[in-house]
Amino acid sequence: MTPEPLQIGPLRLSTNLLLAPIAGYCDLAFRTVCREFGGLGLACTDLLSPQGLLRGTATSLDLAKTSDFDKPVGMQLYGSDPEIMAQGARWAVEHGATVVDINMGCPVDKVTKKDGGSKLLTDLSRAVAVAERVARELEKIPLSADEWARRLGDASLHTGQWAVGNGQWKEGHGEWAMGNGERRVGNGAVPLTCKMRLCWHTADYEAGSACSPHLARMLADVGVSAVTVHGRTTEDKFAGSVRLEGIARVVESVRGAIPVIGNGDVREPEDAARMMRETGCAGVMIGRGALSTPWIFRSAWGLLSSGEAPAPPTEPEIIAMIRRFFTLMREQRDDRYAMFQISRRISWFAKRLGAEPDGTRHGVKPFKEAIRVATHPDQVHEALDAYLRGDLRTYFQDAERVQGVEAE
Numbered sequence: 001m002t003p004e005p006l007q008i009g010p011l012r013l014s015t016n017l018l019l020a021p022i023a024g025y026c027d028l029a030f031r032t033v034c035r036e037f038g039g040l041g042l043a044c045t046d047l048l049s050p051q052g053l054l055r056g057t058a059t060s061l062d063l064a065k066t067s068d069f070d071k072p073v074g075m076q077l078y079g080s081d082p083e084i085m086a087q088g089a090r091w092a093v094e095h096g097a098t099v100v101d102i103n104m105g106c107p108v109d110k111v112t113k114k115d116g117g118s119k120l121l122t123d124l125s126r127a128v129a130v131a132e133r134v135a136r137e138l139e140k141i142p143l144s145a146d147e148w149a150r151r152l153g154d155a156s157l158h159t160g161q162w163a164v165g166n167g168q169w170k171e172g173h174g175e176w177a178m179g180n181g182e183r184r185v186g187n188g189a190v191p192l193t194c195k196m197r198l199c200w201h202t203a204d205y206e207a208g209s210a211c212s213p214h215l216a217r218m219l220a221d222v223g224v225s226a227v228t229v230h231g232r233t234t235e236d237k238f239a240g241s242v243r244l245e246g247i248a249r250v251v252e253s254v255r256g257a258i259p260v261i262g263n264g265d266v267r268e269p270e271d272a273a274r275m276m277r278e279t280g281c282a283g284v285m286i287g288r289g290a291l292s293t294p295w296i297f298r299s300a301w302g303l304l305s306s307g308e309a310p311a312p313p314t315e316p317e318i319i320a321m322i323r324r325f326f327t328l329m330r331e332q333r334d335d336r337y338a339m340f341q342i343s344r345r346i347s348w349f350a351k352r353l354g355a356e357p358d359g360t361r362h363g364v365k366p367f368k369e370a371i372r373v374a375t376h377p378d379q380v381h382e383a384l385d386a387y388l389r390g391d392l393r394t395y396f397q398d399a400e401r402v403q404g405v406e407a408e
């Protein structure tokens with residue numbers, strides 16, 4: 001049975017599946033490729049530094065790049081200063097965000113040393129203060145109906161009531177005409193979400209005192225429209241398996257005030273169905289699973305909505321996807337960056353290639369090598385063509401390339 005539509009504030013997503021932020025990977029080119037396969041309800045930028053956005057540093061602006069097709073899109077901010085985060089959120093709204101997200105889960109030192117990411121899980125009053133300040137800022141900058149229309153993609157605006165936590169409901173989202181002919185949407189603020197882990201210390205989780213259930217409730221009370229929970233503690237980093245029970249506790253705690261999105265270890269469509277079934281979460285966010293399987297949203301949504309996952313793409317379709325990603329990267333950045341990205345991602349992209357009926361994989365290693373040793377975009381295309389023709393052996397008979405592989 002199709003799950004209840006996932007609604008984040010006034011925004012009703014077309015599916016209950018989300019692409020996670022994965023720093024260094026979930027850029028505009030990758031989001032575009034995932035969207036083209038279908039099944040994706042909402043995608044998010046990687047974590048963005050509000051200071052970087054406000055100063056206009058090239059790296060931050062590249063990371064925040066979006067397009068008309070890349071909608072609806074969440075922009076994720078990290079930091080712990082409520083005022084700077086509020087200004088970052090304003091920047092995000094002014095540059096195309098459909099949703100603003102606050103990172104409360106990143107375990108990386110560079111982020112936690114500045115009290116951001118999952119360090120906020122150790123100081124709940126600060127976490128709530130940041131979210132509250134950002135929520136108030138967003139309310140000050142409602143979008144016009146036309147602006148909403150530009151950033152909805154295949155999502156829709158809900159015209160009834162929606163929960164804002166604390167047992168309250170926000171009324172309607174009707175349109176009205178302004179004196180100057182502009183159309184306005186009532187309560188048209190961009191919704192705020194927060195993405196967290198279960199808590200910092202594993203011992204706290206094991207003792208039943210993880211902070212995430214309590215924090216999620218407090219965030220709902222200050223106007224956060226949804227929370228995403230990666231079912232691991234900060235100390236877990238990425239070890240072990242996702243703790244579905246921990247996500248279930250957050251779902252139980254918020255009692256439907258806001259949707260809870262589950263996250264962690266979804267690699268197959270059935271993993272998404274299981275996460276929803278066992279935790280009661282309203283949506284599922286997928287990160288690493290999408291890096292190897294950008295069509296996982298289409299597959300998982302097929303399973304969730306009709307009970308059957310559609311056939312995966314064929315090998316030529318997967319090669320076309322890799323080519324498309326590479327071309328988009330060249331267009332959106334430059335050849336050098338595109339070459340760097342394709343060589344570091346080819347292991348992910350090739351994970352589903354070359355599968356034989358007996359479970360072995362064939363011809364993938366030389367293909368990955370050919371991509372990695374390529375020094376010119378034409379060589380990337382030649383390697384893709386050679387893989388399709390099944391003659392990478394001939395390709396590697398070229399002396400220069402063999403030297404290149406040996407030098408690796």
Ligand SMILES: Cc1cc2nc3c(=O)[nH]c(=O)nc-3n(C[C@H](O)[C@H](O)[C@H](O)COP(=O)(O)O)c2cc1C
Pocket residue numbers: 020021022023024046047076103105106195230263264265266285286287288289
């Ligand atoms: C390399 C890497 C980078 C990540 N970057 C971010 C990030 O920028 N923001 C964030 O909220 N989570 C980030 N995460 C966490 C993911 O969004 C996700 O919560 C985690 O990988 C678990 O989901 P998965 O098993 O589906 O990948 C990152 C994870 C990895 C592996």
